[in-house]
Amino acid sequence: MDKIEITEALLKRSKQFALRIVKLYQALPKTGECQVIGKQLLRCGTSVAANYRAACRSRSKAEFFSKISIVIEETDETLFWMELLVESKIVPEKKLQPLLKEATELLSIFSSARKTLSKNQSINQ
Numbered sequence: 610m611d612k613i614e615i616t617e618a619l620l621k622r623s624k625q626f627a628l629r630i631v632k633l634y635q636a637l638p639k640t641g642e643c644q645v646i647g648k649q650l651l652r653c654g655t656s657v658a659a660n661y662r663a664a665c666r667s668r669s670k671a672e673f674f675s676k677i678s679i680v681i682e683e684t685d686e687t688l689f690w691m692e693l694l695v696e697s698k699i700v701p702e703k704k705l706q707p708l709l710k711e712a713t714e715l716l717s718i719f720s721s722a723r724k725t726l727s728k729n730q731s732i733n734q
Contacts, residue, residue: 616665619718623658626711630654630687633700633708643699650690656683657715670726677723684716 610618634651637643657680664676691709694700702709 620658620662620665623661623715626708626715627655627658629708629711633705637694638699642697646690646693646697646699650687650694653683653686653690657687661719670729674723674726677719677726681716681719681723684712684719688712688716 630651631654633654634647637647660676660680660683664673664680667673667676688709691700691705691712695702695705695709
């Protein structure tokens with residue numbers, strides 16, 4: 610796969626992740642604590658795809674670095690809210706396992722991209 614194909618695949622994958630987060634939010638119980646946690650999850654989980662899309666439109670390496678850092682923060686926060694849903698026994702871990710795995714994989718991919726860019730920038734400076 611070349612760089613464009615990888616980018617397109619990640620755009621699609623992050624958007625699918627966002628859609629899965631929306632479905633999770635819709636399936637949560639309508640209790641007060643679920644709605645608070647759910648809205649936090651919905652905001653950051655959908656933000657991953659939106660901010661990755663913005664990163665792909667960056668005008669410079671510095672702007673990409675900044676935007677991919679936001680993507681990493683949002684992905685990590687999404688993981689936090691899903692872990693909270695599991696640990697508070699709102700959602701069984703078995704049910705969230707595939708989504709937790711996807712979030713972890715995306716976090717790893719985005720972190721690697723930022724690390725590679727950071728190494729390349731320090732070499733060129």
